[in-house]
Amino acid sequence: MTWEIGEEIVKKILEKAPYAEGRVRRERRLEFKIPAERIREFLMIMKENNFPLMLQISAVDWVRDGEIELVYHLMNIELGTHAMVKVRIPRDLDKAKMPTVRDIYPAAETYERDVHDFFGVYFEGNDKMEMPWILDDPERGLYPHRKDFDMLGYVKKKYKILDRFDENKDKYVI
């Protein structure tokens, strides 16, 4: 399905940012893929092109690829159009770093702290990164939303229960 207004917006943005890939997913939904180091530049272009609102930064952990995908969700209120800006960064803790976009979209501050707490991506330049946020002390530094986090092992260790975690049973009864 084509959506002409969307095609126009994508074309206009891609002219200014030739390094990006962009397409119309469906009506009112655009998708861009860009290299991680161009994110600030690209978000500035997006903001100038009438995407003034950041809804969320979500993260997807691709264990097999060894990458974390960050999705910046932007909104154009006039057209009700939702744009996703996707970047991929390595998932090793020392390499999972991104520049902050807090000065472009102030709302990004909390989303960046979320992603840092749960996925361990470090946003350079956001000075609240190290502060306590959602997770409590014992969980901080474990990144519980990463796919390779050993959830059951952690639960057993922490709460010291129950026969429902018995490994010899093949079905857990909830």
Place this chain on the structure above:
Amino acid sequence: MVDWRLFEPLFNWARKKSLWIVSFCTGCGGIEMPPLMTSRYDIERFGIIPDPSPRQYDLFLITGYVTPKTLKRIIITYEMAPDPKWVLAHGSCPLNGGVYWDSYNAIKHLDKYIPVDVFIAGCMPRPEAVLDGIHKLMEMIESGEADGWKRYRENYEWYRKNQDELLGKGWREKEARKWIPWLVDKKKEVKE
């Protein structure tokens, strides 16, 4: 000298007729509170009111899953209240973890950390079920069965041990110290 214990049945009757709920909705069950309080079920007709102050309440509704972080606040709020006080736990999460039984961050037995008088099963219990639980609690108060506050005082060591095991020793002081600098001066944030 009057022996006030003689009047205990009268007091218990009065207590059951004037339960005040602390406004501290901990989980998804909190969404059952609006219909319960407003014209649909109107529990004010039983003399129950929601009360923002933790020092005056006597009924504590744990409305759903409890995370260790919330548990700290729950324990502190619970200990602040004067005796006698009662706890009513909503839903399967405080009972045994419910749908969050394998989650890293939801406690599995609320009963290990604070005494619970009435449990309501279900995910999530309807307001009728909550009403029923409150009725049950009222009966228990009148007959003197609802003695969670007494159990807490008598077995404080055991509860304290469980709390410290989960939350770490000295968590009260640590928690207070963690947030005070942040409230006082935002520049001097603690990195811990």
